[in-house]
Amino acid sequence: MNLALLRRFFAANLMRDVTYRSGFWFGMIARIAWMLTFIGAYGVIYRVVPSIAGYSFDQAMVYYAVFVLFEQSLGFALGKGMQELPRLIHKGELDQLLVRPVYTQLILVMRSLSPLDL
Secondary structure (H helix, E strand, C coil): CCHHHHHHHHHHHHHHHHCCHHHHHHHHHHHHHHHHHHHHHHHHHHHHCCCECCECHHHHHHHHHHHHHHHHHHHHHHHHHHHCHHHHHHHCCHHHHHCCCCCHHHHHHHCCCCHHHC
């Protein structure tokens, strides 16, 4: 895989996202706030109950971290680019991607990847 191509895709997507800086920062803050809210809710529950189904707070947080990593990696692999596939077929633009000397799924995933998705 060509790392220079990946860097260019990522840089272009970062420039696209940072174009609207307030939206970019709001998205980052919202994502962090959502995670902290989830962890805080579990913290409140685990203050009252020492374990849930045999899992301590630390074990539940490890489970949450594994879930988030799996969800993000699946979202990265399939993400917005694969949702765009039917539109490309309908508009007749898929053939332009298929004739390029780069793996088509890589193009679909990387051209819509956002730093907020990581």
